[in-house]
Amino acid sequence: MIMRILGEGQYEIADKHLTRLNELDSALQAAADAGDEAAFTAALSALLDAVRSRGTPLPDDRITPSDLVLPDGDTSLRQVRELLSGEGLIPG
Template sequence: MIVRIMGEGQWSLPDEKLDQLNEVDGKLEQAVSGNDEEGFKTAFAALLDLVRGGEKVADDVLHDSDVILPPADSTLSEMRELISGDGLIAG
């Protein structure tokens, strides 16, 4: 699976990481819906760290992204506009 973090690039993650991504995404969604600033920061940082732990795709290689995450400096209010009932990661 290819995940893009806007402004940073793309990472390749094995499909087996989807459950782990969804778990962290669920925590992020819960923090955002609860207006929990600290929970949001913690969950979003964990999600980005999980993605960054994958294999970085070279900048000169372009793949369609399966998931696109907002930039690391996104705020709680910005995230509230992006998250649907399924979080940031569908599945």
């Protein structure tokens, strides 16, 4: 799966990491639903850090469609709420 972090770049994520990323996404969804700004900021940071650490960065000159686009770390709770579906940012 190819994930893009807006303003940063793309990462190739192996399927074996999707369970952990979905757990982090669920925490983000819960924080957004609760309107808990501090928990939201921590959950978004943890999700993006996990994508960076578990994914392989793709070269900037490689043009590949992203399977999933994640907001950058400066995205507000309100903005992420607009992006979230019932399944969070990461479907599944």
